[in-house]
Amino acid sequence: MSQNLTIVPPASSSEDRLLFTLDNGLRVVIQEDHFAPVVAIQVWVKAGSADETPDVAGAAHVHEHMIFKGTTRRPVGAIAAEVESSGGQINAFTTADHTVYHLVLASRYFTTGLDIIADAMQHSTFDPHELGKELQVVMEEWKRGEDSPPSRAATELFRLAYTTHPYGRPVIGYRETIEALNRERVLNFYQRWYHPNNMTLVIVGDLEREAARQEVMRLFASEEAVALPGRPRVPEPPQQGLRLSVVDMKVEEFSLYLGFHIPPAEHEDVFALDLLSYILGGGESARLVQTLQADKELVNWISAHAYTPVDPGLFIVAAALEQDKVRPALEEILAALFRCKHTLVSAAELARARANLESDFIYRRETVQGQARQLGYFLTVFSDPDYERHYLDGLAAVTQQDIQRVAQRYFSADTLSLVLLGATSDASLPTVAEVQTLCNRLDTEPAPAPLLWPKDNGRVSSTVLDNGVRLLVKEHHGVPVMALQAVMLGGLLFENESTTGINNLLAGLLTRGSERFSRLELAEAVESLAGSLRGFSGRNSLGLSGSFLTTSHIEDALDLFLDTLLQPTFPTEEVEKRRREVLLALKNREDDLAQTAFDLFYDTLFTAHPYRFLILGSEETVRALQREQLANYYRTLLNPKWLVVSVVGDVETAQVTAYLREALERLPAAATAPPLPPPDPRPMTVRRRHKA
Known part of the structure; x- marks a missing residue:
């Protein structure tokens, strides 16, 4: 495949889409997708937390909670009941720039769903009693955020980076502003921004465009446009010096978040910044992941992201690590970032990043919700429903020199x-002075040598091989993607006091090396096909899942998937790395109070059955499990009579079935099979547990 080839086929054409604006200013886009009998309806309101005044911080987010809580026609609780009776789901989310209300339901209930959305947008009553309850819910949400290290660290980063611009305020607001919100203040925000000329309506799914247009006219045309107020956004002045904030929080794990100011979404440098963020921290083969997590084990996880909202954003690197590794990890992170200023990224790195960013658009087309969200974002931010093509052209034009230039x-x-x-x-x-000295040294030293980084659409075809393996294939040619999953009976079901955690340990090791590939080689091969692979385990299963674009050779993707499934080697070095990761996760689990409550619940509900165990296992068993034990147990579970392999996507059933048959029909039956546990005794009394 050419490294500069744009591999993404065009999205739905304008022939499948209807775009129009009502006289009152409401923008509407309707797009047909008849693969499944569902429809997604979304309303994008161009008002978020950055459009609040400081005294009502959090008001935009409160609307997310209140819009569906009663209208002049539907009392409190009626909307939720009506949606559930239609087999649908309704929800909302708030960002700094917009608030989005979304509903998905069976297409035969489209008129009902559209009526609900229209009624909620136009006639919400903000019932005082319900508002009081929801403000309590929001306050509990704020408290959970305060108890979450990643949330606290991210909030502090934005406060530190934005001294005047409202992006420095958290979307949820502050304790004092949430407590000060009342119906008058919430209604004032609604009356300022919730007007048709500040909204975009998006409809995607199994419907007829013209009939849908008539319904939109009937339900939305009567609302009048209103002059919108000025947006209270104070521009952020240029930052003139390094800023450091140290936050004390009694947790086991440290969080390290850093950010550099970058331009907004419409800037020409966004394409190169997005690619750079992927090269640094977007995948298993990314520089920061390989150096700090896989090789040197300085962090428990690390990521990089170019946050590019409507106004200038941040290039963010986030990591979780142990206290004694903060200094060396910070040095490695800064070294990797500044290295991009002095040396070119490799052509292979750029090609992988481009392929994966391009593939994101394809994966979003797999659901009507994904299509609607993309259209809504494009129209709200760029006023262009076809912005995808502009973005892909921008990615295709980025060179290695462009990556160096933006760095x-x-x-x-x-x-x-x-x-x-x-x-x-x-x-x-480190202190501010020490970090400054570190930056000066890493940013001015001579650049080191470049790193070498290592049609039968809809019917399910079911085939049972002679050895018992079951193959399920379903064609869906609407999007050039295939999803694969191999599932075997396993998980907690077969664990006991001495083996608890073995399935979770194995799941994390499946992609750490095979007969043909090392961990890095496998990651590079998968990402070169714009794909993903991951092992998983739960209470009843162990398996491998993946997704790949079908614009590349399908056989190559199937080959990688099968090699990972059938020939994992569980390298000793990776077993020890995985063991350390799980032990750290167990150590840090107490930081998550909600998870601790669930753990206690299962341990109380099940007294003898293995469902009482943690999926992570216990510190004692995780330390005791050995490589040979892991390998033998996996061979036992990889029993053809327990194995189901499914493929869904842009594939030919006969071709995929033949390929899988050839690879799997030789899989031998396991010599022994773990016994199923007896059922747990039924509770006869109330059981209570408490953990301080």
């Missing part, structure tokens, strides 16, 4: 904001 332009110590969050009392953490 040089935006990666500067003077525009760096750094947050370190954790138990600081005994920690040896």
